[in-house]
Amino acid sequence: MTRDEIDRAILRSLQASADQSTTQLAARLGLSQPAVWRRIKRLEEAGVIARRRLVLDAERVGYGVTVFLGIKLATKGRVSLEDFERAVGAIPEVQSVAHVLGLYDYRLRVVARDLADFERVLRRRIMTMPGVGDVEANVLLSEERRPGPI
Incomplete structure (x- = not known):
């Protein structure tokens, strides 16, 4: 088009x-x-506009912490990528899942009420998933949203 x-x-x-x-x-x-x-x-x-969506202010709805997680799968042969994506997609605090090239296999955007809530999500939901190996967490301090290059 x-x-x-x-x-x-x-x-x-x-x-x-x-x-x-x-x-x-x-x-x-x-x-x-x-x-x-x-x-x-x-x-x-034509698929140029894929969808329109409502963007909530996470902090105003009670989720004041955003963390970007890098996850390296420990056992790629035994746990399929699809299984990991399906399992992590079932965690409501995970806002996005990106399969990436580099040091980590996945980058997740996770929201939590506070750091204690994030720790709970990390320990009980993410670290217990089969295949999870190394994890790196980066806490979001500030963000500027920009439109794409159209």
Whole structure:
């Protein structure tokens, strides 16, 4: 699918605030509402817009600690990657699971109420999963969210 500058402007605007109406987008971009709606539908059908989601402020809903975990599997032959991903995906505090190349096999984003809660999740849920070997934890101090390079 070929995207033009109008498509890129729509994508940038939706990245900044996905809850905008097509009427608001149209006014901002100097287009008609039906034209913006058709373009958004085309971008969704082409898979360029995968989904829209609500982003909660974790701290305001009681999860004041975010930790990035690097996990190296100890027994890659005995525990399949799919089994690990399925098991870690069942832990509600794990917000994202990334299979990566490098020192660790996986990078997890984990939220917890506080450090004691994180320790509980780590000891009781993550470290007890089969195949978990080395683990490195990095506590998030601050974060600046940026839109992608559209």
